[in-house]
Amino acid sequence: MPKLTIDGREIEVAAGTTVIQAAAQMGIEIPHFCYHPDLPVDGNCRMCLVEIEKMPKLQIACNTQVSDGMVVKTQSEKAAQAHRTTLEFLLVNHPIDCPVCDQAGECYLQDQYMEHGLHDSKIEPEEKVRKRKVVDLGPIMLDAERCVLCSRCLRFEANVTGTNSFEFRNRGDHTQIATFEDRPITHNYAGNLADVCPVGDLHKIFSSADTMAKVYAGCRSAGIGCIECKGWAADAIVQILTPMQERRKKYEADPKLAWDVLEAGSQKASKAAEATMVEARAAMNMSREFEAAKTSKKQG
Secondary structure, eight states, X not given: OOEEEETTXXXXXXXXXXXXXXXXXXXXXXXXXXXXTTSOOOOOSOTTEEEETTOSSOEEXXXXXXXXXXXXXXXXXXXXXXXXXXXXXXHTTOOSOTTTOTTTTSOHHHHHIIIIIOOOOSSOGGGSOOOOOOEEOSSSEEOGGGOOOOOXXXXXXXXXXXXXXXXXXXXXXXOEEEEGGXXXXXXXXXXXXXXXXXXXXXXXXXXXXXXXXXXXXXXXSSSSOOOOOEEEEETTEEEEOOHHHHHHTGGGOOHHXXXXXXXXXXXXXXXXXXXXHXXXXXXXXXXXXXXXXXXXXXXX
């Protein structure tokens, strides 16, 4: 078993272990976007660059296997500068959506910027490349401007569901993910796409409401048929949370109502979910009409 040193600490790991996996075993988190422990390595985000002695250039930790005697520095000046410049590149055309983003508060991009970035943007908001904001893909919504092109959703579709629904479209700074002819996602694991996305690009919006109100409905988008998912209405939308997201917001949970929903049965919950989805479609159509009217007014 190879023995290596990471940030001055020694560890012995199994052969074939990557640097990012070895660091995780030591409690060291190397910043990353495209890496996911349950998906094949892609190595495209370049966020996990680390300095390794005797190697002339920085290496990506997600696809570099450890070797005996290897010395890795994850927080050296070179590595820290690489993390800052990579974040700056990813944020060049990123929209200023954080106050209204569905992923706000649990977004990899927010976390990495606060820990490794903190740079001033050199691009004015008016100069950013505009991409599609509201793309209805059935169980989930797509906001291409928020995407960091990590390809997690593509690899999930290719290696987990085998449906290959997503693809990269266009080139350069106009690259974005899309489905063929913008067709909806039809498989039973569509909700997991929102979970695997590290930012707010893919999200689940199921309903609309004018006032604050807790809503309970059946979740059929994660492939497990759960009906304990809790959503809440705010500013005319309701977000349905998966059990993982639900645990993160456990202090907002209402056990009694959740148990009542479980007793109500999946049939009643499924009908509620279908009703909220109809309302969501109507809300999205109103949003499109408003944007079209605003654009027409500007052109006129």
